Amino acid sequence: MELNTIKLSCLALAISTALTSQLTLAAEEENPAEQQPILERIQVTARKTVESLQNVPIAVTSVSAEQLSENGISVVTEVQQFSPNTTLQRSRGTNSTLTAFIRGVGQDDPLWGYEPGVGIYIDDVYMARPQGAVLDILDVERIEVLRGPQGTLYGKNTIGGAIKYVTKKMSDDAELNLNATLGNYAHQDFKIAGQYPLVDDKLYLGFAFSSLQRDGYGEFITSAIPDQDKENYNKDVMAGRLTLEYTPTNDLFMRLNYDKTQDESNAKGGYRLLPSILTDAPVPDSVYDSYTSLPTWNKVETEGLSFTLEYFINDEWTFKSVTASRESYSPTNIDFDNTSLRIFDVPAIYDDEQFSQEFQVNYDTEDLTIASGLYYFKGDSCGHFDAILEEAFMAYGGLTREVRGCNDSESYAAYVQGSYNLTDQWSLTLGARYTEETKDATVYNGVIFDSIYPETGWVPGFERDEDLIDASIPLVLDDSETWSRFTPRVGIEYQYNDTMMMFASYSQGFKSGTFNPRATGPEPAVNPEIVDSYEMGIKSEWNGNLRVNATVFYLDHKDRQFVTVLPGEDAADLNQRLGNIGTSTASGLELEIQYAATESLNLFGTLGLIDSSFDEVISYDEDGNKIDFSDTYTVANTPDTTANAGFTYDFTTAIGDFVLNGNYYYRGEYDLTVVDNLLSQDAYGLLNFGLNWYGNEGNWTAGLHLKNVTDEEYLVGTYAFVTPTDDGGYLPGLGGDNTLIGYYGDPRTISLTVGYSF
Numbered sequence: 001m002e003l004n005t006i007k008l009s010c011l012a013l014a015i016s017t018a019l020t021s022q023l024t025l026a027a028e029e030e031n032p033a034e035q036q037p038i039l040e041r042i043q044v045t046a047r048k049t050v051e052s053l054q055n056v057p058i059a060v061t062s063v064s065a066e067q068l069s070e071n072g073i074s075v076v077t078e079v080q081q082f083s084p085n086t087t088l089q090r091s092r093g094t095n096s097t098l099t100a101f102i103r104g105v106g107q108d109d110p111l112w113g114y115e116p117g118v119g120i121y122i123d124d125v126y127m128a129r130p131q132g133a134v135l136d137i138l139d140v141e142r143i144e145v146l147r148g149p150q151g152t153l154y155g156k157n158t159i160g161g162a163i164k165y166v167t168k169k170m171s172d173d174a175e176l177n178l179n180a181t182l183g184n185y186a187h188q189d190f191k192i193a194g195q196y197p198l199v200d201d202k203l204y205l206g207f208a209f210s211s212l213q214r215d216g217y218g219e220f221i222t223s224a225i226p227d228q229d230k231e232n233y234n235k236d237v238m239a240g241r242l243t244l245e246y247t248p249t250n251d252l253f254m255r256l257n258y259d260k261t262q263d264e265s266n267a268k269g270g271y272r273l274l275p276s277i278l279t280d281a282p283v284p285d286s287v288y289d290s291y292t293s294l295p296t297w298n299k300v301e302t303e304g305l306s307f308t309l310e311y312f313i314n315d316e317w318t319f320k321s322v323t324a325s326r327e328s329y330s331p332t333n334i335d336f337d338n339t340s341l342r343i344f345d346v347p348a349i350y351d352d353e354q355f356s357q358e359f360q361v362n363y364d365t366e367d368l369t370i371a372s373g374l375y376y377f378k379g380d381s382c383g384h385f386d387a388i389l390e391e392a393f394m395a396y397g398g399l400t401r402e403v404r405g406c407n408d409s410e411s412y413a414a415y416v417q418g419s420y421n422l423t424d425q426w427s428l429t430l431g432a433r434y435t436e437e438t439k440d441a442t443v444y445n446g447v448i449f450d451s452i453y454p455e456t457g458w459v460p461g462f463e464r465d466e467d468l469i470d471a472s473i474p475l476v477l478d479d480s481e482t483w484s485r486f487t488p489r490v491g492i493e494y495q496y497n498d499t500m501m502m503f504a505s506y507s508q509g510f511k512s513g514t515f516n517p518r519a520t521g522p523e524p525a526v527n528p529e530i531v532d533s534y535e536m537g538i539k540s541e542w543n544g545n546l547r548v549n550a551t552v553f554y555l556d557h558k559d560r561q562f563v564t565v566l567p568g569e570d571a572a573d574l575n576q577r578l579g580n581i582g583t584s585t586a587s588g589l590e591l592e593i594q595y596a597a598t599e600s601l602n603l604f605g606t607l608g609l610i611d612s613s614f615d616e617v618i619s620y621d622e623d624g625n626k627i628d629f630s631d632t633y634t635v636a637n638t639p640d641t642t643a644n645a646g647f648t649y650d651f652t653t654a655i656g657d658f659v660l661n662g663n664y665y666y667r668g669e670y671d672l673t674v675v676d677n678l679l680s681q682d683a684y685g686l687l688n689f690g691l692n693w694y695g696n697e698g699n700w701t702a703g704l705h706l707k708n709v710t711d712e713e714y715l716v717g718t719y720a721f722v723t724p725t726d727d728g729g730y731l732p733g734l735g736g737d738n739t740l741i742g743y744y745g746d747p748r749t750i751s752l753t754v755g756y757s758f
Helices: 002-030 065-070 076-082 391-396 466-472
Strands: 059-064 086-090 098-102 118-122 125-127 140-147 161-167 175-183 187-199 203-214 218-223 235-249 252-263 290-292 300-312 317-335 345-364 368-388 400-421 426-448 475-497 500-511 529-542 546-565 576-596 601-620 626-628 641-653 656-667 684-695 700-707 715-724 730-732 739-744 749-757
Touching (some): 059 546, 065 140, 065 684, 076 086, 086 715, 125 317
Parallel strands (some): 218 290
Antiparallel strands (some): 175 187, 175 749, 187 203, 203 235, 252 300, 546 576, 576 601, 715 730
């Protein structure tokens, strides 16, 4: 009933908006002198060149800095509300690890070695790992969400799409912007950003810094380690950016950029949905409360340096070079069972480094545009975790399975994509990318009958005996593999008139092959995943004040990489094998509407519908017979419906200009895990309001923002280590306890932001 209601409501909104536009057109004909509201023109770089959103034949959403500010959006995850069929959420266990899915394609496991399905880019620099990818909004011009495989221009691991974080270029005079935000849960954010011309109109120094603090939404009710910070779901982030931009001539632009983020928010404790059978602790009263036997501290450090050079050779040719290096380091504590006992604790370290170099050559004339380039990437992705199962093996003094290793990759790619105007109305797009990648992997995996941690001093009094561990944790995998892939794109566009374009396209993307980072012995690498995508769409504007963009799509996702659990001799044998065992398909619709109803009132709506499922998941029984168990697999983190409807209303008073806005964001039911899903989130909606003020002198601004007004509780992640029974109960799983854990999105919040610009 709720699903049908939201679909009908969105359809009614679209129809009523279209009818209103016709009435507006009629009114204009009767009163030609009366000025009509006009929609703002949106520029994007989805095809690696600056274009109007309405001229780009792909499904792309652009959220400007003004929209981000007026909606009180402070982190990239909130952008999901404005992009259909998109999931951007904080992952389990930490506040900085990103869960990103677009059209049912993403990354189910953030462990090193696994590859993302949605590419994250900061000023054309690819972020290879989800740790630290929950980016705070700092000195941004816009965020673009590209839906569907971007395998031609953006390469591997963009089989679901890409998220582009675009910062501002500097110009004009010196600027200094100060912002302070206060809110409930002791929310305190302070931001400073500005620019200074070292040489007028040529050399600029830019800077931005933020301190982002908030108390927890809940607490760790008990902790096995004394004198720990008990805040749960808190925030403690410091972020900064320095930029040097040089424009010696009108044809040459250079930018050197450095950024660093340090997140010392606590580890995120989960909510026990079932009472523990090994402790007497009850299910907590609040979904944000937890128990833990690990330290509550957590850390995510990310750092990047990039150099961009653009040379406008002439009116037709442009050359661009982007050189970048990034690194991240994250020691983290994840208590899977969330009790005060060491039932199933997993302290871990993630350590990543990457270097990339891209050369672009673009050609642009009236009838032909070409984007081409060469790309090199080298990434070292390493990690270490200890799965501590002390309570289940007390007779042996405890048990820890330690897994550590690296998946290092090196890849080369060449690409070209061009669009040619066949006639005044018809154009053809052809693109191709060739990628060759080599991956080297090492895995150490073994068991020690003791409780061990990644480093000495991880818990008070703990000493790590490296000699004992080296003797007990063998090297089980040391291998290398090389893959190559040709990914094409073909599209046809029809410009019906100056304000309407229709397009159809086929594109292919691939996610890198890899080795199993949890391997218990020698096993071959898995091949890349492949997505074939077919799209048809329309981009249109009516009367200058109504924008309607729609896309229908179908995608075929082959060779999906999944882990199968193999039987062992006892509970200590956590044997897993990674293989290309799954095939899924998805089809859907995406609709985006903007309507300038009057000079003061703007309405918008988005709708995403998707039908996604596994067609085949193949494995083998103990006798080697092929079996299909696709009925136990589900496409996770993918609601069948996403919708957003909202408004902005501008009005002027004696004390300044005001912008009132609001939106209602709806997500249909979705499952949280791929295999044997035990937790599903029911459909829910988030209601948000904002009131923004701009002072008459242009210096002062203020914004009051209320989010999740109805205080909805909704799941964004889970750990499930139980076995359901026929009578609706559960049998204990790994660790010997009822471990069914939920992680939740933000509760109702209210904040006031005040800014001053010099």
